[in-house]
Amino acid sequence: MPVSTTALLPLLLIALLLGLAGCAAQAPPAPPVAPPPPPAELRDIQTLPQDVAAYFDALSLDRPLLSARAQADMAARLRELHFAPWHRAKPAHARADALWGLAGLAANRHYGENLRPLGPEFRVQMEALCQAESYPNLMRPAIATANTSLRVLPTQRPGFLKPDKPGEGYPFDYWQNSALLAGTPVLATQLSADGAWVLVEGRVAAGWVSVRDIAFVDEAFMAQWESLPLAAITREGAPVLASFADEAFPAAHLFAGRIGTLLPLLDTGVWGSGGDASGAGGPTLLAPAREASGRALSLAVRLNPDEAAPVPLPLTPRTYARLANQLMGQPYGWGGYLENRDCSALLLDLYAPFGIFLPRNSRQQSRQGEWTSFAELAAPAKEALLLERGQPLLTLVYKPGHIMLYLGRKDGRAVILHDVWGLRTKSEAGKEGRYVVGRVAITTVTPGAEVPEVVRSGLLLPTFDGMTNVGAPPVAAPALAR
Known part of the structure; x- marks a missing residue:
């Protein structure tokens, strides 16, 4: 006997409600509340x-x-160490220590700027450029004429370790040994095979620099620089400019002075208390520049009163x-x-x-x-x-x-x-x-x-x-x- 539509309606409604209840029971649970992100600032x-x-x-x-005496003694030691590279008869490092980056290449663990392994061909290239068997092949006093990098190897390419590991990858370029500030005396010990890089030793560190960032000094240059007191740059980024008697081009930017830069002092200007210069006259320093021949020039540069002070500043x-x-x-x-x-x-x-x-x-x-x-x-x-x-x-x-x-x-x-x-x-x-x-x-x-x-x-x-x-x-x- 056929069942009327009216009779089926209650059954259909019950089935629908049971189905909805079943769907609700099978719905995925709400995702857990994510922990709050770390603060944007400590x-x-x-x-x-x-x-x-x-x-x-x-x-x-x-x-x-x-005390003034203690500072004077310390400043004398700093000065001696600052100019010491010009007076070394031999390198401060033996060959293995000077070219230690080559040993680090053997494991092929470094990655380049594209986060791909540098590979054995990079090692072969660096070994050829360093020409370790000829070390030391130069031994000439020089000076940094720019703020530059001391590199472990003669290349600007980075050497990162395991870029996806915390504390590695950017910015930990293991071919970056240190910085070299303009005006720093160095001993050039090794020239790369292509003539583009020089291995140098400074006051505190050694490394490869672009040959364009140093200049070779002679006895007259060294005598002049060592005969003068030292001054320190006291304003980060102070432009060090060479003046010219040319209305169209009155000055050339040599480098940016940085706190930590030491240069010979020609004239103090007018100085106030606490190491601050006052009045219209700022200090005149000597700054290095590089001739096309690679020889160093010594130029007198005038800074603003607050940009340099005699060493040592009162501590x-x-x-x-x-x-x-x-x-x-x-x-x-x-x-x-x-x-x-x-x-x-x-x-x-x-x-x-x-x-x-x-x-x-x-x-x-x-x-x-x-x-x-x-x-x-x-x-x-x-x-x-x-x-x-x-x-x-x-x-x-x-x-x-x-x-x-x-x-x-x-x-x-x-x-x-x-x-x-x-x-x-x-x-x-x-x-x-x-x-x-x-x-x-x-x-x-x-x-x-x-x-x-x-x-x-x-x-x-x-x-x-x-x-x-x-x-x-x-x-x-x-x-x-x-």
């Missing part, structure tokens, strides 16, 4: 004054941190802050990559105007004074010892691979100035990463304490090895970074 950088002078009271801002918190604050926030640059500074280059350049020599790398710097070990101390005890014995602006804090400057205390915490790439992170799943800071900053000794991924990986303070007072005599002769 809390320390947001809350701490990014001004060195803010950590000193008004009465201490102009108080010298070292007071105010003067140090005036230099350091110009570099605050500057990008991090491994080995001087892209003309930026890394942690040790920051301190090397900041101390030079005060006549204080520092070697190139962080471990060497940590031994250039009176060393205090943090071995066997727990993290809170390390900070307590730093607060007790640390001398603001004279104490360097060291951990393997990183160097920092102690500024003093803020709200009971130790505060440091450093140039840092990033802080190690670890996800809940255990994956390693980096919280990138990437610049010069003032922080506590536990930056990132508010970031769970940083805390999970481990804060900075527990890794501190010790501290050194650079105002004390060094315990050993400085080593030249290869």
Whole structure:
């Protein structure tokens, strides 16, 4: 017997409701709420004054941190080391150390700018250019005529390790050894096979530079430069210009002066207190230039009153802050990559105007004074010892691979100035990463304490090895970074 449509309606409605209930039960669960992203800026950088002078009271801002005698002795040592490359009878490095980059190529572990392996053909090319069997084939005194890079190999091409690994890849170009500031005396020890690159040794480091960025000096040039007192550039980026009696082209840009640049001083101009020049007359310095023949020229250059000062500047918190604050926030640059500074280059350049020599790398710097070990101390005890014995602006804090400057205390915490790439992170799943800071900053000794991924990986303070007072005599002769 056929069933009427009217009779089927209740059954159809029940089936429809049961079907909808079944669909709802089978729907995928709502995705879990994603954890909040890490803060765009470290809390320390947001809350701490990014001004060195803010950590000193008004009465201490102009108080010298070292005696005039101590600074004079340190400045004499810096001067001797600065010009030392011109007087070496042989290279500071044996062949294997001077050309150590060739050994690093054997493993074929490096990647180029396209993040592809460099390959064996790159190694063959570098070996041919270095012509190691002829080392040293040059041995001529020279001078840097531009701000340039000291390269591990005679190439501008980068050498990255494992680009997808945290702490490797950009900006860690392992063919970048250091930076070379214009006006730095060097010893040229090796010419590349194509004549485009020269291996040089400077005050603190060695490496390959483009032949266009150096000029060869003679006895008269060296005698003139060594007979004059030194001046330090005190304004980052100050243009160093050569003047010409030509209305159409009155001046030529030689290079940008950088904090850390040292040049001979011809005339001081009119100087005020605290290392500041006042009045209309600025200082006149000597600057190097390169002739087409490769010979060095010595040119008199006039700077503005606030752009240079005689070495050593008085080491007071105010003067140090005036230099350091110009570099605050500057990008991090491994080995001087892209003309930026890394942690040790920051301190090397900041101390030079005060006549204080520092070697190139962080471990060497940590031994250039009176060393205090943090071995066997727990993290809170390390900070307590730093607060007790640390001398603001004279104490360097060291951990393997990183160097920092102690500024003093803020709200009971130790505060440091450093140039840092990033802080190690670890996800809940255990994956390693980096919280990138990437610049010069003032922080506590536990930056990132508010970031769970940083805390999970481990804060900075527990890794501190010790501290050194650079105002004390060094315990050993400085080593030249290869």
